[in-house]
Amino acid sequence: MITETSFLPDEPTIRMDGVNHGYLQGDHVLGDINMALRPGSFHFLTGPSGSGKTTLLQLMYLAQTPRTGRVWLFGVDTSRAERKVLTNLRRRIGVVYQDFRLLDHLTAYENAALPLRVIGRNEREYRDDVMELLHWVGLGERINAKPTTLSGGEQQRVAIARALVNKPDLLIADEPTGNVDPEMGERLIRLILELNKRLSTTVFIATHDLTLVKRLGAPVLRLENGLLMKGSSTGSAYGGEDE
Numbered sequence: 586m587i588t589e590t591s592f593l594p595d596e597p598t599i600r601m602d603g604v605n606h607g608y609l610q611g612d613h614v615l616g617d618i619n620m621a622l623r624p625g626s627f628h629f630l631t632g633p634s635g636s637g638k639t640t641l642l643q644l645m646y647l648a649q650t651p652r653t654g655r656v657w658l659f660g661v662d663t664s665r666a667e668r669k670v671l672t673n674l675r676r677r678i679g680v681v682y683q684d685f686r687l688l689d690h691l692t693a694y695e696n697a698a699l700p701l702r703v704i705g706r707n708e709r710e711y712r713d714d715v716m717e718l719l720h721w722v723g724l725g726e727r728i729n730a731k732p733t734t735l736s737g738g739e740q741q742r743v744a745i746a747r748a749l750v751n752k753p754d755l756l757i758a759d760e761p762t763g764n765v766d767p768e769m770g771e772r773l774i775r776l777i778l779e780l781n782k783r784l785s786t787t788v789f790i791a792t793h794d795l796t797l798v799k800r801l802g803a804p805v806l807r808l809e810n811g812l813l814m815k816g817s818s819t820g821s822a823y824g825g826e827d828e
């Protein structure tokens with residue numbers, strides 16, 4: 586059993602060995618996923634609706650445990666780690682959920698600042714950073730608004746700010762531009778790219794937006810029939826460290 590997190594900089598940020606997962610007896614939403622993401626890499630994940638993108642992301646941020654196979658995070662085999670270690674690993678991941686998961690009783694500012702509050706940071710230290718981030722995602726005028734009064738796109742931008750506020754080592758985003766116009770979508774992805782370059786954050790983004798993917802030119806992995814393929818639908822099965 587692993588009881589503490591040691592930092593292993595040369596290890597992939599995330600590695601999956603023989604991961605198989607499904608929900609109903611006999612189904613295989615994901616079959617034999619083998620992959621490794623290098624620290625500081627940036628990937629898009631595409632695939633038809635229902636191909637298992639959200640499932641794969643949930644396995645990455647430990648919201649689900651694979652039926653078989655292993656998930657390694659920051660060099661730690663999560664199947665052998667204690668709960669306390671898993672909590673610490675999880676805190677190094679920023680997640681943008683497809684359904685946002687904002688807290689309705691908190692303002693946009695409070696929602697975005699939540700990860701910092703949870704780890705006990707002093708508001709005086711982080712207030713300016715959170716405000717700057719909210720301005721950057723175009724919500725400078727809406728910092729005191731509650732989620733129920735925000736549009737879908739505005740809620741999505743709060744969710745992105747919340748995922749980035751802690752400068753995570755790994756950012757996982759499920760359709761982060763699904764509710765904003767193309768211009769705002771590109772601006773948000775460029776913000777994430779900046780984080781990727783400046784802080785070497787590893788980024789993994791599931792999206793249907795193939796136009797955006799093409800324009801940004803980042804490597805693409807594609808889920809098809811339960812397998813992870815490189816690039817387009819004609820690409821080869823993905824079985825190793827990314828280039």
Ligand SMILES: Nc1ncnc2c1ncn2[C@@H]1O[C@H](COP(=O)(O)OP(=O)(O)OP(=O)(O)O)[C@@H](O)[C@H]1O
Nearest residue numbers: 608609614632633634635636637638639640641683
């Ligand atoms: N909690 C669940 N219980 C049962 N089946 C589920 C559950 N979650 C997902 N599934 C099924 O697993 C398959 C993959 O779903 P998933 O949401 O991972 O796909 P996706 O590629 O993210 O889809 P989309 O692009 O539409 O969001 C689908 O057939 C879905 O119906």
